[in-house]
Amino acid sequence: MFYKIPEVTYAVGGLPNKPFELDAANIRKYDSTLYINLSNNLMWQGSFKTAHPGTIKFDARQLETSPFTENRVCAKQMYQ
Amino acid sequence: MQMRAREKLKSFIIKADCFWWASILLDLIYQFIAYEVKTRGKPPHPIPYLCWARAMIMIVKDSKKVWLIEEWLDIDDHERPFAKYIDNCFVNLCIPEMVPPKAQETADYLVFTQHVQWEKTQFVAFISDYLGIGDILTDPQITTNPYVMPDFSFNPLLTFNQQACKGCP
Numbered sequence: 206m207f208y209k210i211p212e213v214t215y216a217v218g219g220l221p222n223k224p225f226e227l228d229a230a231n232i233r234k235y236d237s238t239l240y241i242n243l244s245n246n247l248m249w250q251g252s253f254k255t256a257h258p259g260t261i262k263f264d265a266r267q268l269e270t271s272p273f274t275e276n277r278v279c280a281k282q283m284y285q
Numbered sequence: 286m287q288m289r290a291r292e293k294l295k296s297f298i299i300k301a302d303c304f305w306w307a308s309i310l311l312d313l314i315y316q317f318i319a320y321e322v323k324t325r326g327k328p329p330h331p332i333p334y335l336c337w338a339r340a341m342i343m344i345v346k347d348s349k350k351v352w353l354i355e356e357w358l359d360i361d362d363h364e365r366p367f368a369k370y371i372d373n374c375f376v377n378l379c380i381p382e383m384v385p386p387k388a389q390e391t392a393d394y395l396v397f398t399q400h401v402q403w404e405k406t407q408f409v410a411f412i413s414d415y416l417g418i419g420d421i422l423t424d425p426q427i428t429t430n431p432y433v434m435p436d437f438s439f440n441p442l443l444t445f446n447q448q449a450c451k452g453c454p
Contacts, residue, residue: 219309227298235341278354
């Protein structure tokens with residue numbers, strides 16, 4: 206399950222007063238499949254996380270709503 | 286979900302929180318600019334129109350895996366180089382002098398955004414660790430004032446360096 210982090214506009218006095226929640230009403234959810242090659246030679250390593258290039262295949266009913274250009278993405282994993 | 290996966294999800298939720306706040310604080314800037322343009326007229330220099338990389342949190346069904354998925358950003362070392370504009374430890378610019386002029390303009394503009402965010406949120410928060418490619422920013426961090434928001438302080442930086450903002454007298 207994919208949970209899209211929403212783009213929110215500012216309103217006076219409207220700064221969030223509680224943490225982000227995956228189940229909030231404004232979080233769009235997608236059923237999708239992520240294709241990603243997790244081999245080390247395709248991994249980029251930043252200071253705090255690693256990243257791999259990949260693509261997402263969205264459910265056919267959601268194709269028109271894909272937020273990613275050509276469904277190309279970068280999958281990031283935090284270091285533990 | 287096992288403990289390790291829960292901890293991992295928590296770290297991604299914090300990341301999502303940063304994106305959420307960052308979108309609000311950047312929108313604040315464009316609302317501020319729109320208001321100022323309306324009352325004072327257009328500024329003498331172009332305004333960079335920036336946005337955040339689209340991002341999602343992915344939780345794999347029947348698994349403990351959690352990933353942060355971000356839009357793919359094409360890098361071109363000449364036209365669209367990856368740039369880290371402002372660190373999360375210091376508020377001065379951290380881009381090298383040899384970056385394209387547009388990246389330098391963006392960096393100066395981002396210092397201005399920090400100043401406005403800090404002032405307009407009544408010294409609550411500003412976006413730090415600005416980095417990205419072209420007009421797209423990614424991986425934001427939010428610096429909050431721990432005296433105002435003790436429970437929501439990702440990266441407390443107690444002083445904002447107004448001198449870094451070229452728009453300031």
